[in-house]
Amino acid sequence: MRVILVDDERLALLQLTKMLEKMGGIDVVGTYLNPIEAIEWIGELRPDAVFLDIHMPGIDGLKMAVQIQENCPAIQIVFVTAFDQYAVQAFDLNALDYVMKPLHMDRLGRAVQRLQDRVRGDVNVTVSSSPQSVLIRCLKTLQFEMPGQKSERLKWRTSKAQELFVYLLHHRGRVIARDELLELLWPDFEERRAAAQLYTTIYQIRQSLQRNEVGSVTINSGSLTDGYSLDTSTVRIDTEEWEHQLKQLDSPEQHTIDKHESLFNQYTGDYLSDYDYLWAEHERERLRRLWLHHAQNMIRFYTRQGMHSEAIRINLKIQQLNPVFEESYFSLMKLYDLSHHNAAVEEQYMLLTETLKRELDSRPDDRVAQWYQGWKSEGLVYNR
Known part of the structure; x- marks a missing residue:
């Protein structure tokens, strides 16, 4: 390292x-x-x-x-x-x-x-990347994909069972102390009652995994510590595979852009974004930054090549998944300016202003506002 x-x-x-x-x-x-x-x-x-x-x-x-x-x-x-x-x-x-x-x-x-x-x-990732392995999907929502089948959600007995499984998956390979799990899931329960809930929920998870033929994912009890760990050594996980492939790619070029497009499209949503698990936010933000950085590299490549429609498509996908990412609006404003789509420039600035006000009670960054005012008053191509 x-x-x-x-x-x-x-x-x-x-x-x-x-x-x-x-x-x-x-x-x-x-x-x-x-x-x-x-x-x-x-x-x-x-x-x-x-x-x-x-x-x-x-x-x-x-x-x-x-x-x-x-x-x-x-x-x-x-x-x-x-x-x-x-x-x-x-x-x-x-x-x-x-x-x-x-x-x-x-x-x-x-x-x-x-x-x-x-x-x-x-x-x-390379150890468990056989296409015959179970694939666990964590982008947007939790799903399981059996070899040769479509991805499906598992039906959990309770919401606590789902969160406990996802928490162990998030910390896969590590023993998570019983006290940490009790504090996370049953903070208001008396300890004995909370412990009983934990044991019952662990049993329910194991039953759900067996019932859905996901026996390759197992929950182990810590031998030296009082806790649990999730063994995922024989399965694949979409976020691991996606990040691994991304790190193998250099900057986009004509002969590699198809691989970049494939990885860009594999990112179907933020990490576990369908759930409001606060403890997942750190990883969610980390992976989002990786995706946005990759997307911006692709935009720069397409812009250099004069492929403005492709750069616009990438920016619109960014807005769909991350509507408060200001740089996508600014990039679109400049691309539409180059294409002489004045109405689209106006629309992007208005959309940015409304989104920031609604979501963050904020206003566009000064450099964006100054660019827009300069474009509006002088009618120049401001592609800087």
């Missing part, structure tokens, strides 16, 4: 480098005192993760993380800092972890384990 480290303190960089190298499986491919220099090299080095301090001169770690995610959304961010007051902001940015200084091997080790689990997910 390839990582880079960014910290304005040389001793802190040396300490973190030594600690990571002791753990094994970590290749520190770059250490940087200057965050601007690190940003310049990230695209070249293509690390799996960045270990990032927050308080640095020039650009702080939070702003740097935003730039990294905009340009390379597949890279994982681990903040390493002496300040605990930024944790909420860090996790709002979908950071994988937030490790406090002074560093301790056990705490850093847990962060590395989480990172390895995330990165290893791509590798494990």
